Amino acid sequence: MNPLSGATKRIGLRRGRQTRDAVSTALPDPTVVPETAGAPPVEIAPNDPVIAYFQSASGVVEIDSLQLSSPGADALRAAGVKMVVPLVAQGELIGLLNLGARLSEQEYSADDRKLLANLAAQAAPAVRVGQLVREQEAEARSRERIEQELRVATLIQQQFLPKELPELGGWHVAAHYRPAREVSGDFYDFIELPDGRVGIVAGDVTDKGVPAALVMATTRSILRGEATHYLSPGQVLERVNDLLVPDIPAQMFVTCLYGVLDPSSGRFQYANAGHNLPYVSTEDGEVVELRARGMPLGLMPGMIYEEKEATLLPGQTVLLHSDGLAEAHNPDREMFGFPRVMRLMENTAGGDELIDVLLTELDGFRGTAAEQEDDITLVALQRSPDAGLRLGASDDSAPSTDVGDQPGGANGDHDTLSVDDSSRVLDEFSLASEEGNERLVMHRVMEAVEELQLAGKLLERLKTAVAEATMNAIEHGNKNNADLPVSVRVVATDTDVSVQITDQGGEEQMPEAENPDIEAKLAGLQTPRGWGLFLIKNMVDDMQVTTDDRHHTLELTLHLKGDPDVNE
């Protein structure tokens, strides 16, 4: 009802009032003009031509003599308004004084008009001030609401961050979380797994405020639930994604790195849903990225997450970091940058010291830059350089150069970090379980392996094996249910090409590949069918079947070189 608020501000004309023989106004503010009860409001649309007329009119306007086709003027007339005095402040029409006929039934005199014009000239600025005060009050209220919401979001977010860091024997774990004023939804987590391993999570929800915080809380809960069911980080992210998709608002998604660390061996398996690549620093001062491909969570169902692993040797550190660090800007709008993070890591031992160095450098870099743009989350895990010693916080010397008898020595090469660098995902995709789609899979796999320039014989064998495995997945795994995806991943190493074909039928064991008995088949004692797995097995150098409670995966491997006559 308040003509000063919201979209109608400054066009305070949608509701006018008129009273008999009394000054009335479009602005029912008793502090400006006394209001007389009982007058119906007059609606004038903002695009009514009479508005422009009032704005440019000098002094009092006599409604009955208006030669203007205007619904607003008609409405004023119908309400009994005789005279309108536009209130104009700084060239803007901010209100109207509407007057009905004089009680004495005499015409308004020239003096009356002059008086009204003077009144309007003095009242207009005062009304404008009143309007501005109200606008500012409304803005302050809305600002307070937003701030309140941000406080709630921060509260939700912090509620779900770890209260304490895990104690891992032989490891130094450090984490830092610095929220930006506008919460964006960073999170991290440590999940204790049943077999003594620990799940490590770093994530970032798009969007801000309460919705982001709620999505973060949901993601964290789902992740915690799934992490204890599946051992493989890729499968965990796959499940989290499928569970999150139906529940996440459109346009929102979550980037997430999930790794599983075996503290005793240093084995770190990881999968990445579009989050920043973790860095690993080796003892000799090298820093490398841990790459694994995958789409952010919550965008599309049926995604597959590449899974990699690295082994952290004593002295090595893995760093998980959110955008807030590398993408921070200085006052010249330069970015802190990923290379800088890597460089700093090269010269700093792990744990708290690394985090301190990164934050100190960041603060120096940002200098007087205004407020922090985005949340900053840093998680660092360092394997103690010496099994018998704990890395003290004061241990700020250069990293130890004693790498012991690690394979390959330690002078600047990557050998101490056993990431299988040669393993590359050539393609990964999912298809519906529809008859004939094995041909699509076959073609796509052929395209993916084209760069490997396989011999014709190998290609033919791969084609048959892939098509058969896909048919098997469609018919037996997914029971021809078109809604269930068959997921395919093509991986190459220096020596092999592997195709992993996954269905959704894990609740049933996949039967062993038996040697079909052609004599029995020809004699009608056996069905003529049942050649699929047998064929696959004979086409490839290795066939592995893995089954969990939801999926079967057939992994078909062919050696790139070697005996091409596996058939013989």
Added chain:
Amino acid sequence: MSTSSFEADWRQSNGSAIIDLSGEINRSSEEALNSAYSEAVQGGAGSILLNFVQVDYINSTGIAVIVGLLARARKDSRTVVAYGLSEHYRGIFEITRLSDFMTIFDAEEDAVAEAPAQLR
């Protein structure tokens, strides 16, 4: 995705019937192959020559269809031979031991020349 269509036409040659196969052999090829076989047998053919020259793809369900055809020919006391297989599928016929029950020739001339000798 539509699979490439399968066709089976037969013709007589020197007392045998040649069934010209083309396209992809899978489970949906069964009807066409069986009716070509029936017609060929009704036409008095003693041997059936399967011509694979125009076949670009055979999957496991196609193998099953061929096994079914062989079983039927066995009952009918008809000899079945094959020719025109690519090296890859020739290998598959060997692995599956189809080749133990169906002699495989390289070319049509060889098959036509040898097939009558296999008449029972």
